[in-house]
Amino acid sequence: xxxxxxxxxxxxxxxxxxxxxxxxxxxxxxxxxxxxxxxxxxxxxxxxxxxxxxxxxxxxxxxxxxxxxxxxxxxxxxxxxxxxxxxxxxxxxxxxxxxxxxxxxxxxxxxxxxxxxxxxxxxxxxxxxxxxxxxxxxxxxxxxxxxxxxxxxxxxxxxxxxxxxxxxxxxxxxxxxxxxxxxxxxxxxxxxxxxxxxxxxxxxxxxxxxxxxxxxxxxxxxxxxxxxxxxxxxxxxxxxxxxxxxxxxxxxxxxxxxxxxxxxxxxxxxxxxxxxxxxxxxxxxxxxxxxxxxxxxxxxxxxxxxxxxxxxxxxxxxxxxxxxxxxxxxxxxxxxxxxxxxxxxxxxxxxxxxxxxxxxxxxxxxxxxxxxxxxxxxxxxxxxxxxxxxxxxxxxxxxxxxxxxxxxxxxxxxxxxxxxxxxxxxxxxxxxxxxxxxxxxxxxxxxxxxxxxxxxxxxxxxxxxxxxxxxxxxxxxxxxxxxxxxxxxxxxxxxxxxxxxxxxxxxxxxxxxxxxxxxxxxxxxxxxxxxxxxxxxxxxxxxxxxxxxxxxxxxxxxxxxxxxxxxxxxxxxxxxxxxxxxxxxxxxxxxxxxxxxxxxxxxxxxxxxxxxxxxxxxxxxxxxxxxxxxxxxxxxxxxxxxxxxxxxxxxxxxxxxxxxxxxxxxxxxxxxxxxxxxxxxxxxxxxxxxxxxxxxxxx
Numbered sequence: 001x002x003x004x005x006x007x008x009x010x011x012x013x014x015x016x017x018x019x020x021x022x023x024x025x026x027x028x029x030x031x032x033x034x035x036x037x038x039x040x041x042x043x044x045x046x047x048x049x050x051x052x053x054x055x056x057x058x059x060x061x062x063x064x065x066x067x068x069x070x071x072x073x074x075x076x077x078x079x080x081x082x083x084x085x086x087x088x089x090x091x092x093x094x095x096x097x098x099x100x101x102x103x104x105x106x107x108x109x110x111x112x113x114x115x116x117x118x119x120x121x122x123x124x125x126x127x128x129x130x131x132x133x134x135x136x137x138x139x140x141x142x143x144x145x146x147x148x149x150x151x152x153x154x155x156x157x158x159x160x161x162x163x164x165x166x167x168x169x170x171x172x173x174x175x176x177x178x179x180x181x182x183x184x185x186x187x188x189x190x191x192x193x194x195x196x197x198x199x200x201x202x203x204x205x206x207x208x209x210x211x212x213x214x215x216x217x218x219x220x221x222x223x224x225x226x227x228x229x230x231x232x233x234x235x236x237x238x239x240x241x242x243x244x245x246x247x248x249x250x251x252x253x254x255x256x257x258x259x260x261x262x263x264x265x266x267x268x269x270x271x272x273x274x275x276x277x278x279x280x281x282x283x284x285x286x287x288x289x290x291x292x293x294x295x296x297x298x299x300x301x302x303x304x305x306x307x308x309x310x311x312x313x314x315x316x317x318x319x320x321x322x323x324x325x326x327x328x329x330x331x332x333x334x335x336x337x338x339x340x341x342x343x344x345x346x347x348x349x350x351x352x353x354x355x356x357x358x359x360x361x362x363x364x365x366x367x368x369x370x371x372x373x374x375x376x377x378x379x380x381x382x383x384x385x386x387x388x389x390x391x392x393x394x395x396x397x398x399x400x401x402x403x404x405x406x407x408x409x410x411x412x413x414x415x416x417x418x419x420x421x422x423x424x425x426x427x428x429x430x431x432x433x434x435x436x437x438x439x440x441x442x443x444x445x446x447x448x449x450x451x452x453x454x455x456x457x458x459x460x461x462x463x464x465x466x467x468x469x470x471x472x473x474x475x476x477x478x479x480x481x482x483x484x485x486x487x488x489x490x491x492x493x494x495x496x497x498x499x500x501x502x503x504x505x506x507x508x509x510x511x512x513x514x515x516x517x518x519x520x521x522x523x524x525x526x527x528x529x530x531x532x533x534x535x536x537x538x539x540x541x542x543x544x545x546x547x548x549x550x551x552x553x554x555x556x557x558x559x560x561x562x563x564x565x566x567x568x569x570x571x572x573x574x575x576x577x578x579x580x581x582x583x584x585x586x587x588x589x590x591x592x593x594x595x596x597x598x599x600x601x602x603x604x605x606x607x608x609x610x611x612x613x614x615x616x617x618x619x620x621x622x623x624x625x626x627x628x629x630x631x632x633x634x635x636x637x638x639x640x641x642x643x644x645x646x647x648x649x650x651x652x653x654x655x656x657x658x659x660x661x662x663x664x665x666x667x668x669x670x671x672x673x674x675x676x677x678x679x680x681x682x683x684x685x686x687x688x689x690x691x692x693x694x695x696x697x698x699x
Contacts, residue, residue, distance in 0.1 A: 007025060008022075008025060008026070008070045008071075008074075011025060019055055019058050019059055020055060022058060022066070023054045023055040023058055026054065026058075026070070027054060031073070031077060032070065032073060032074070033054060035069060035073050035253070035254075036054060036057050036058065036061070036066070036069060037054065037057055038253075039057075039061065039065075039069060039253045040056075040057030040058075040060050040061055041057070042253075067117050067120070068120070068250060069250075069253060069254075071101075071117060071120055071121050071124065072098065072101070072124065072250060072254055073254060075121070075124050075125065075128075076094070076254055076256075079128060079131050082131050082132070082134070082135040088134065088142075088145065089146075089264070090131075091256060091257065091258060091261045092146070092261050092264055092266075093127065093130065093131070093145075094251070094254075094256050095247065095251065095256070095258055095261055096127065096149070096213055096214060097123070097124050097125070097126070097127060097128075098124065098247045098250055098251060098256075099213045099243055099244075099247050100123040100124070100126055100127075100206070100209045100210055100213045100214075101120045101121070101122075101123035101124035101209075102120070102123070102242075102243040102246045102247055102250070103123065103208075103209040103212050103213060103239055103240065103243050104119045104120060104122060104123030104205050104206055104209035105117075105119050105120040105123065106239040106242060106243065107119070107205050107208060107209060107229060107231065107239060108120075108201075108205055110229075110231055110235055110239070111201060111205065111229055111230060111231070113201050113202070113205065115180075115202075118180060118182065118202065119202060119205050119206070121182065122182050122185045122186065122202055122205070122206050123205075123206055123209050123210075125169065125173060125182070125186060126169070126185065126186050126189045126206050126209075126210060127149065127165065127169065127189075128169045128172060128173075128186070129164070129165035129166055129167065129168035129169025129170070129171075129172065129186070130145055130149075130165040130168075130169075132165075132168045132169065132171075132172050133145070133157065133161060133163075133165055133168050136168075137161055140160055140161060141157075141160075141161065143267075143270050144156060144157070144160075144269050144270060146264075146266065146267065147266070147267055147268060147269040147270065148214075148266050148267070148268055148269065149210075149214050150190075150214075150215070150269075151190060152268060152269045153165070153269040154166065154190055155269075155271075156269040156270065156271040157269075159271055160271060160272065164190075166186060166187050166188070166189060166190055167187065169186040169187070170183045170184070170186045170187035173186055180202070181200045181202045181203060182202070184199075184200065184202070184203055185200075185202045185203045185205070185206040185207075186206070188203050188206075188207065189206050189207050189210045190210075191203075191207065193207065193221060193224045193225055193228060194224075196228060197228060201229075204225070204228045204229050205229065207225055207228075208222070208225035208226060208228070208229050208231075211225050212236065212239070212240055212243075213243075216240070222236070282505075282508065283488065285512065286484050286488060286508075286512070288432075288433045288436060289436075289481070289484075289512065289515055290481055291319065291433075292433075292436045292437055292440050292519075293481060293515075293519075295315055295319075295437060295440050295441070296440045296443075296444070296470065296519075298311055298315065299311060299312070299440065299441065299443075299444035300444065300470050302444070302448075304448070305445075305448040305449065308444055308445060308448045309327050309340055309445075312325075312327060312415060312441045312444075312445070313325040313326060313327060313415070315437075315441075316403075316415060316417055316437070317417070319437065320401070320417060320419075320427070320430070320434065320437075321419065321423065322401070322417030322418055322419055323395070323396070323397050323417075323418045323419055323420070324394075324395045324396065324397065324417070324418045325415065325416065325417045325418070326339065326340070326349065326391075326394070326395070326415075326416055327339075327340050327405075327413055327414070327415050327416070328340070328352075328354065328362070328366075328413050328414045328416065329412065329413035330366070330411060330412055330413050334356075335355065335356055335357065336353050336354060336355045336356055337353070337354045337356065337362070337363070337366060337413060337414060338350070338351075338352065338353050338354075339351070339352035339353070349394065352387075352390070352394075353387075354385075354387045358385070359385070360384075360385040360387065360388055361374050361384070361388060361402065362374075362387070362388060362391070362402055362414060362416070365402040365403075365404050365414055366404055366411045366413070366414050367411070369404045369406045369409075369411050370404065371401070371402065371403055371404070371431055371434055371435060371438075372401075372402040373399065373400070373401055373402070373424055373427055373428065374388065374399060374400045374402065375398065375399045375421055375424065376392050376397075376398055376399065376400075376421075388400075391416060392418075395416070395418030396418065397418025397419055397420070398419075398420050398421040399418070399419055399420065399421045399423070399424050400416055400417065400418055400419075401416070401417045401419060401427050401434070402414050402415075402416050403415045403416075403417070403434050403435075403437070403438045404438060405438050405441055405442035405445055406438065406439065406442050407439070407442040407443050407445070407446040408446070412442055412445050412446060412449065413445070415438065415441065439519070440519070443470065444470070447470065481515065484508060484511050484512065484515075488508075491505075491508070510542075511546070532571075532572075532573070533569040533570070533571065533682045534569065534570050534571075534572050534573065534574040534577060535567060535568070535569055535574075536563075536568045536569070536570055536577070536602060536614060536616060536679075537563045537564075537567070537568060537602070538574075539574050539577045539578055539581065540561060540563065540581065540600055542574075542578060543578055543581045543582060543585065544559065544561065546582070547559075547585065552586070552589065553589055554589070554595070556592075556594065556595025556596070557589055557592055557595055557596060557597070557598065558596075558597045558598070559585075559597075559598045559599075559600070560597060560598070560599045560600070561599075561600045561601075562599065562600070562601040562602065563601075563602045564602050564604060568602055568604075568614055568681075569681070569682035570614050570660075570679040570680055570681060570682055571660075571661070571679075571680040571681070571682055572660040572661070572662070572679060572680065573660070576656050576659060576660055577660070577679070579652075579653075579656055580653050580656050580657060580677070581600070581618065583650070583652060583653050584618045584653060584675055585598060585600075585618065587650070588618065588619075588620035588622065588673075591620055591622035591623070591673065592620060592621065592622045596620060596621040596622055596672075597620070597621045598618070598619070598620050598621075599617070599618070599619045599620075600616075600617070600618050601616070601617045601619075602614065602615070602616055602617075603615040603616075603617055605681055606678060608663070608678065611680070612680070612681040613662070613663070613678035613679060613680060613681055614678070614679050614680075614681045615676060615677070615678055616676075616677045616679060617674060617675065617676050617677070618674070618675045618677070619672060619673065619674035619675070620672050620673055620674075621671065621672040622672050622673060623670070624668045624669050624670050624671070624672060624673055625666075625668040625673055630666065630668055633650055633666055634650055634651055634653075634654035634664070635651055653675075657677060657679075660679055660680070661680050662677060662678050662679040662680060663677070663678040664676070664677050664678070
């Protein structure tokens with residue numbers, strides 16, 4: 001709230017308010033001074049050619065007009081700077097606010113309410129919550145900002161935003177810490193009149209003013225409101241007639257053009273159809289997955305354990321709206337949790353210890369590796385220990401969320417977040433998201449802890465493998481996440497047209513599972529070898545199906561597939577082959593910004609050093625690779641692409657082919673680049689058959 005407005009209200013309410021003091025106060029605000037001088041020198045107040053000064057302007061305007069101008073201009077300036085206010089027609093909003101303000105002031109005078117300016121300000125601000133909602137959620141609230149202001153609008157707001165404009169306005173005004181019932185008058189301006197019989201006069205004044213302004217056809221409600229304020233119908237009619245004239249004059253002085261504003265249609269509030277719970281859950285899962293992936297990249301960029309812990313607590317506060325967060329780590333013997341001093345926390349917290357063998361909720365969270373939520377309401381079972389009481393005092397919160405940091409079945413510590421008690425239900429609903437965050441944080445923390453002990457070369461080697469594994473996972477996760485993002489767009493479009501989405505949902509489930517496997521693989525440094533058979537043609541079809549309905553492949557790029565007619569099985573994991581193909585196809589598309597052709601071919605079986613392989617080729621018609629890049633092709637090289645993890649793609653492909661016991665070579669020239677992959681064949685080669693050729697139309 002503008003400080004000048006607070007001071008002016010206090011000054012105008014004083015019995016001994018003098019014009020010199022008032023002029024000195026207004027002179028501190030250039031915009032306010034300009035507005036006062038403009039109005040005072042207008043034809044309505046000024047009769048001679050000489051320009052009058054500020055103090056003379058105040059005298060000519062009179063106290064009532066000064067109060068109206070000062071309050072209206074301050075509010076008008078403050079809330080017209082809200083985001084999206086410039087792109088929305090606010091004239092109807094301000095006309096309704098000014099009308100309610102003028103009516104509220106006149107009702108206050110008739111009731112002999114001592115703070116008339118407070119009533120005017122309350123009426124002016126009674127709907128400011130609608131501006132707040134527009135600024136906060138323009139997409140969701142843009143249509144309903146122009147809707148009719150009634151109980152139906154409040155119901156729609158509660159359903160779509162979980163807050164009404166009355167609650168939002170009261171919340172905003174409470175932040176001004178005014179010693180008055182102004183916030184309450186805004187909060188209850190839609191309240192049933194029967195509940196307001198013994199309420200504060202300001203609440204009744206604003207409720208009646210709102211009815212007279214926005215619901216003049218509700219005669220019974222207006223009559224009940226007038227009875228609560230001790231007024232009769234004749235007085236109300238006089239107040240309403242007087243308000244129209246005063247609003248027009250005030251709008252002119254404030255520079256608000258009300259011409260044609262009454263012709264703008266006022267629709268009923270609109271509530272979008274209920275979202276399919278399956279679709280909503282899928283969207284939430286994908287969103288959470290993207291956020292967790294982003295956190296993984298953030299953690300991977302931290303240097304040292306202290307930086308990682310600071311990043312973990314900061315990210316937890318942002319993602320989960322914790323008031324405060326701290327980390328307890330398991331000590332080297334595994335018998336206790338000890339505090340870590342991060343950020344602005346006091347160093348004495350590093351001396352804080354919770355023994356694991358003494359019981360308590362935090363200790364049980366670490367030992368059982370399960371999420372725990374603790375409330376300080378005195379009903380906790382088992383009762384809180386002294387250490388847990390200390391944690392509540394350190395966090396300064398009503399409740400605590402205890403998240404175990406588990407990596408490789410070992411609890412490395414517990415992240416504890418403080419939050420208000422009313423948020424506890426939401427944390428129960430987001431338990432999976434919390435656990436995913438804990439897994440990502442624990443993986444990064446385990447890497448950091450491993451790096452701490454460079455005394456043994458074996459530990460240093462494991463730490464290096466973890467770093468490489470995390471970089472590979474971050475790089476590879478981006479592929480399915482890109483596919484998921486594109487398919488959500490396709491899904492949204494199909495749902496809007498009410499077309500079946502079974503195929504898209506199947507693909508999304510597969511890609512979500514693949515992301516989970518990639519993230520879980522971060523802790524699996526030596527995965528067990530698989531010997532299952534994989535149909536190469538089916539994997540190629542799956543990969544093409546992923547790209548077919550997305551915007552990744554431009555119209556200028558053609559993909560041709562040439563497969564043998566008979567089955568071609570290999571020894572290896574289908575998911576590994578899918579990762580290889582996705583990386584190679586993405587690289588080929590990016591190598592041909594002006595268009596070209598990509599060919600995927602099965603060239604049949606090859607006997608190399610008395611071992612049978614299936615040869616799979618991926619080629620493009622791009623400009624080819626330079627000699628320097630070709631010489632270091634399957635190493636981690638500096639890439640011309642943006643981002644910290646580019647340049648890893650072909651080294652990952654090489655590693656995946658080796659994991660499948662295969663071989664990969666590359667040929668490159670001006671005519672394009674071809675990757676030849678030899679993968680262990682499952683069975684003896686069949687008699688030579690025909691070749692199927694398919695053309696994948698680009699999206």
